[in-house]
Amino acid sequence: MSDVLKISDLYLRFRGYTGVTEVLHGISLNIRAGERVALVGESGSGKSVTARIVLGILQELRTAKVQGGLEFEGRDLNKLSASQWHDLRGTAMSIIFQDPTSSLNPVFTIETQFAEVLRRRDAKMSDAAANARAAELLNSVSIHDHERVLNSYPFQLSGGMNQRVVIAMALANEPSLLIADEPGTALDVTVQAQTLKLMHDLVEQSGTAVFFISHNLGVVREFADRVYVIYRGRIVEHGPTAAIFDNPSHAYTRALMAAVPRITGGGIPDIDDVDTAFLDPMVIHDGGAT
Amino acid sequence: MKRMIVILLRNPLSLLGLILVLLVLILAVFADFIAPFPDHRGAVIDFVHFNKPPTSRNIFGSDLVGRDLFSRVIYAYRISLILGVVVLAIATPVGTVVGLLAGYLGGKFEFVLMRLTDVFLSIPPLVLAIAMMGVLEPTLLNAMLAVTVMWWPWYARLVYNIARSEREEGYVLAAEVIGASTFHITFREILPNCLPAIITKMTLDMGFVIIIVSSLSFLGLGVQPPTPDLGSMVAEGARYLPDSWWLTVFPGLAILVAVFGFNLIGDALREIFGADQ
Amino acid sequence: MPPVFRLLLNRLGISFIVLVGVSMLIFGIARIIPGDPARIALGPNATVEQIDKLRETLHLNDSIFVQYGYFLSDLSRGDLGVSLYTNRPVTQDIAQFLPATLELVFFAGVMMVGIGLPLGIWSARYRGRWPDHVIRLLSLLGVSAPSFVWAVILMLVFAFYLPIFPIAGRISDSYEIQRFTGFLLIDTLLAGDFSAFSDALSHIILPAFALALSGIGQAARLTRANMVETYDKPYIEMAQAYGFKARRIANKFAFKPSLIPSLTIIGLDFAAMLGNAFLVEAVFAWPGLSRYGVAVILRKDLNAIIGTVLIISATFLIVNLIVDLMIAFLNPRIRYSERGST
Numbered sequence: 001m002s003d004v005l006k007i008s009d010l011y012l013r014f015r016g017y018t019g020v021t022e023v024l025h026g027i028s029l030n031i032r033a034g035e036r037v038a039l040v041g042e043s044g045s046g047k048s049v050t051a052r053i054v055l056g057i058l059q060e061l062r063t064a065k066v067q068g069g070l071e072f073e074g075r076d077l078n079k080l081s082a083s084q085w086h087d088l089r090g091t092a093m094s095i096i097f098q099d100p101t102s103s104l105n106p107v108f109t110i111e112t113q114f115a116e117v118l119r120r121r122d123a124k125m126s127d128a129a130a131n132a133r134a135a136e137l138l139n140s141v142s143i144h145d146h147e148r149v150l151n152s153y154p155f156q157l158s159g160g161m162n163q164r165v166v167i168a169m170a171l172a173n174e175p176s177l178l179i180a181d182e183p184g185t186a187l188d189v190t191v192q193a194q195t196l197k198l199m200h201d202l203v204e205q206s207g208t209a210v211f212f213i214s215h216n217l218g219v220v221r222e223f224a225d226r227v228y229v230i231y232r233g234r235i236v237e238h239g240p241t242a243a244i245f246d247n248p249s250h251a252y253t254r255a256l257m258a259a260v261p262r263i264t265g266g267g268i269p270d271i272d273d274v275d276t277a278f279l280d281p282m283v284i285h286d287g288g289a290t
Numbered sequence: 291m292k293r294m295i296v297i298l299l300r301n302p303l304s305l306l307g308l309i310l311v312l313l314v315l316i317l318a319v320f321a322d323f324i325a326p327f328p329d330h331r332g333a334v335i336d337f338v339h340f341n342k343p344p345t346s347r348n349i350f351g352s353d354l355v356g357r358d359l360f361s362r363v364i365y366a367y368r369i370s371l372i373l374g375v376v377v378l379a380i381a382t383p384v385g386t387v388v389g390l391l392a393g394y395l396g397g398k399f400e401f402v403l404m405r406l407t408d409v410f411l412s413i414p415p416l417v418l419a420i421a422m423m424g425v426l427e428p429t430l431l432n433a434m435l436a437v438t439v440m441w442w443p444w445y446a447r448l449v450y451n452i453a454r455s456e457r458e459e460g461y462v463l464a465a466e467v468i469g470a471s472t473f474h475i476t477f478r479e480i481l482p483n484c485l486p487a488i489i490t491k492m493t494l495d496m497g498f499v500i501i502i503v504s505s506l507s508f509l510g511l512g513v514q515p516p517t518p519d520l521g522s523m524v525a526e527g528a529r530y531l532p533d534s535w536w537l538t539v540f541p542g543l544a545i546l547v548a549v550f551g552f553n554l555i556g557d558a559l560r561e562i563f564g565a566d567q
Numbered sequence: 568m569p570p571v572f573r574l575l576l577n578r579l580g581i582s583f584i585v586l587v588g589v590s591m592l593i594f595g596i597a598r599i600i601p602g603d604p605a606r607i608a609l610g611p612n613a614t615v616e617q618i619d620k621l622r623e624t625l626h627l628n629d630s631i632f633v634q635y636g637y638f639l640s641d642l643s644r645g646d647l648g649v650s651l652y653t654n655r656p657v658t659q660d661i662a663q664f665l666p667a668t669l670e671l672v673f674f675a676g677v678m679m680v681g682i683g684l685p686l687g688i689w690s691a692r693y694r695g696r697w698p699d700h701v702i703r704l705l706s707l708l709g710v711s712a713p714s715f716v717w718a719v720i721l722m723l724v725f726a727f728y729l730p731i732f733p734i735a736g737r738i739s740d741s742y743e744i745q746r747f748t749g750f751l752l753i754d755t756l757l758a759g760d761f762s763a764f765s766d767a768l769s770h771i772i773l774p775a776f777a778l779a780l781s782g783i784g785q786a787a788r789l790t791r792a793n794m795v796e797t798y799d800k801p802y803i804e805m806a807q808a809y810g811f812k813a814r815r816i817a818n819k820f821a822f823k824p825s826l827i828p829s830l831t832i833i834g835l836d837f838a839a840m841l842g843n844a845f846l847v848e849a850v851f852a853w854p855g856l857s858r859y860g861v862a863v864i865l866r867k868d869l870n871a872i873i874g875t876v877l878i879i880s881a882t883f884l885i886v887n888l889i890v891d892l893m894i895a896f897l898n899p900r901i902r903y904s905e906r907g908s909t
Contacts (some may be wrong), residue, residue, distance in 0.1 A: 052808075055808050057804070057807050057808060062695065086810050087810065088810070089807075089808060089809060089810030090808070090809035090810040090811070091810070094808070094809065095805075095808045097801055097804070097805060098801075099801065102800070102801045102802060103801050103802055103805045104802055104805070105802045105806070105820055105823075105824065106802070106824060106899070106900070107823045107824050107827075107897070107898070107899060108820075108823070116809075116811060117809055120809060120810055120811075153899045153900075155899070155900060303704075405584070405585075405588070406588075408581075408585050408588070409585055409588035409589055409592055410592075412585045412586075412588075412589060412880060412883065412884060412887075413589060413876070413879075413880050413883070414838035414839055414840075414841045414842035414879065414883055415838075415839065415842055416839070416842025416843060416845060416846075417841060417842045417845070417876065417879050417880075420842075420845060420860070420861070420864060421593060421864070421872065421876045423864070424863075424864030424865075424867070424872050425867070425869075425872065497711065501712070501713045502713075504713055505713045505714075505715065505843075505845075505846055508713070508715050508846060508849070509845060509846070509849065509861050510861075510865060511861075511864065511865075521713070521715070524715060524716065524719060525715075525849075528719060528850060531719070531722065531723060531727065532723055532727035532728065535723060538719045538723075539719075539720070539723070542712065542716035542719055542720065545712055545713065545716055546708070546711055546712040546716060549711040549712060550707065550708060550711040550712075553707055553710065553711050554707065557707065
């Protein structure tokens with residue numbers, strides 16, 4: 001199986017008024033075709049910026065300096081021209097953000113926004129064809145009330161509905177890689193669960209690889225094949241999901257797992273915020289690819 | 291506070307603004323010492339040197355009765371700044387109090403006060419000033435009065451908007467629960483949150499007052515001769531375009547420089563404090 | 568009733584109340600002046616009897632409330648009194664001069680939107696880079712001088728030194744145009760006289776630009792500020808992540824949501840232009856209502872003053888109403904919800 005995405009030794013620095021801040025200190029990860037890989041860490045660990053680097057939108061910031069290997073479907077992204085990389089966005093790779101309703105433009109209808117997305121693949125698609133395809137896509141996310149939804153504005157639909165619309169849009173152009181940045185976090189728990197099940201079923205069918213970014217271990221466990229744990233810009237542990245959860249070896253991973261409050265007693269766990277052990281070298285489990 | 295000054299000094303644009311405003315201030319305050327012909331601010335006639343283009347004697351040239359334009363511009367700066375300070379010194383507190391009460395107390399207060407403000411705000415600013423000066427004797431004092439009367443509603447509206455949204459905030463409810471007086475809540479609790487917006491507006495308004503007053507004087511409705519005013523100087527000189535161009539260009543540029551300076555600072559303040567419309 | 572209509576009626580009602588308030592305000596101020604309007608009108612040679620007679624006719628001896636009552640009843644019949652300046656009904660003066668001012672202000676308004684908005688979009692799209700800095704500086708300069716300063720400078724440069732444009736007036740005297748609308752640009756086209764049209768056009772460009780300059784600056788700054796805020800929104804990042812072209816994002820996806828908060832201020836800037844018209848009309852000898860207004864103010868012609876202020880305020884209120892309707896139309900939240908929200 002070939003890699004859809006391969007990141008090698010990625011460094012990210014920001015140039016600010018007060019000097020240079022290093023955010024990523026040489027992370028490496030890869031995702032094979034059809035695989036579901038999760039990147040887990042706390043806020044500020046660098047997980048969200050990684051997603052944006054893959055898309056190429058972070059590099060447009062003038063204060064950002066990115067260094068390292070980026071390969072997508074075998075092509076070296078660093079060697080691509082800006083417009084070639086640009087062409088990949090929305091077609092071969094797509095993204096879902098945290099809050100579906102605010103990801104959609106409030107002053108345009110769903111229909112208009114769908115058409116724009118579909119035209120990324122086929123710039124001359126007619127309105128009728130776009131609507132027909134949008135209806136098909138809405139079906140696949142269990143939205144059958146096509147006309148109403150397409151003619152609506154995002155604020156008129158519920159969060160869960162918008163989430164499904166956003167998923168449908170992300171998969172519309174049959175991308176090889178779907179990046180999901182904390183999906184469903186803005187939704188309530190039951191809706192989030194449904195959303196994840198939906199995503200799971202869809203990517204199984206289409207064979208899309210998923211790069212899943214989260215801080216929610218429960219969700220990661222349900223959804224991901226492999227897990228990378230990131231702490232302060234470094235990967236500290238990675239391996240197949242089962243291995244990581246059954247046998248967390250790195251101090252930080254263990255702290256993460258322990259940090260989940262349990263309903264069945266024990267109360268809120270008492271953990272050190274920071275421990276020098278967190279800076280221990282990376283732990284790799286068997287079955288985690290290079 | 292100190293941090294604010296440092297930021298203002300670092301940003302090249304606001305630094306430029308500070309320099310310009312400082313320049314204007316120095317010229318205005320020390321006019322008596324800087325002006326080459328201090329008595330030319332009054333009624334003086336010098337037919338030897340009248341209507342002369344810029345020379346080393348009259349660096350801005352001389353006007354139609356021979357007065358040094360540079361001296362008159364400096365004294366005009368003084369008058370403009372005094373006017374600005376006086377207008378704001380009255381309009382800001384009045385408007386703020388009205389806005390605070392309307393915003394916090396709500397109910398009938400809000401309705402009456404805000405409708406009153408609406409009436410003032412529904413007339414374009416210059417039109418209202420012109421209309422008021424139209425029915426008053428055109429003197430400096432009346433101009434000040436008219437401009438002040440037309441100015442306070444802007445502060446009332448600004449403070450009202452802030453007070454109304456702050457009304458629901460936790461700290462206000464907490465103070466109410468403790469039983470704090472209305473006076474305390476409005477002035478000690480809500481007002482400090484309005485201060486950044488007020489200060490920003492006051493800085494920008496200094497420039498705006500200069501614009502309005504010079505416009506009034508331009509039309510003959512504001513400061514009367516022989517008192518120097520940048521607007522009336524432009525008006526007098528406009529008849530002699532393009533030959534005696536210095537009569538209009540220098541006073542006009544003087545207005546531009548002063549207002550530009552205040553605007554630069556005000557803009558920087560707005561960025562520092564965050565946008566507050 | 569669809570929410571938009573309800574909004575319209577609501578605003579009309581408020582506007583009406585405000586207009587009444589304005590009339591009271593101006594009326595009150597006008598009647599407070601020291602000095603006797605009748606004596607001023609008749610001049611220094613009038614006899615006491617003539618003055619008293621005029622005072623009776625003008626109801627000047629009655630209480631202010633009675634005077635206001637007469638004013639309102641006259642107003643309801645469309646009678647704004649007679650101007651002491653032109654010796655004609657004020658309504659006739661207004662009918663003659665208002666179109667000139669409206670034409671000037673609307674032309675300036677078109678410039679303000681047509682130049683200011685694109686500059687603001689450009690500025691936001693390239694923010695932090697040199698086009699942004701240049702536009703921001705120029706915009707700030709534009710709002711930093713009163714319109715008469717720009718009028719004088721433009722006149723010096725483009726009418727005197729580079730004689731591209733005419734110096735004053737609306738149209739060369741050699742043209743006789745029939746008045747249909749009072750708007751020369753339209754009337755010349757209606758009469759099929761294209762050389763007259765281009766003549767009128769060349770006359771209006773400088774004054775309109777002088778008038779529009781501060782509005783252009785404001786519009787550019789405001790649009791830029793709103794768009795910069797919009798650019799930070801998640802849905803714009805989403806659009807970038809989907810690879811929509813940068814220009815399309817700037818002109819469509821970021822612009823439309825930014826437009827809505829800008830519209831209110833644009834309405835206010837239009838008001839400022841109504842005021843600044845006084846200054847520009849004076850410099851370019853434009854025969855409009857503002858020039859008339861200044862003349863009657865200097866002569867303390869009360870009826871004319873009140874009439875002029877009322878008409879200008881009414882115009883301003885109508886424009887604001889139209890702007891509010893546009894906002895309601897553009898903002899789907901207001902269009903579709905029962906409770907309108909901004």
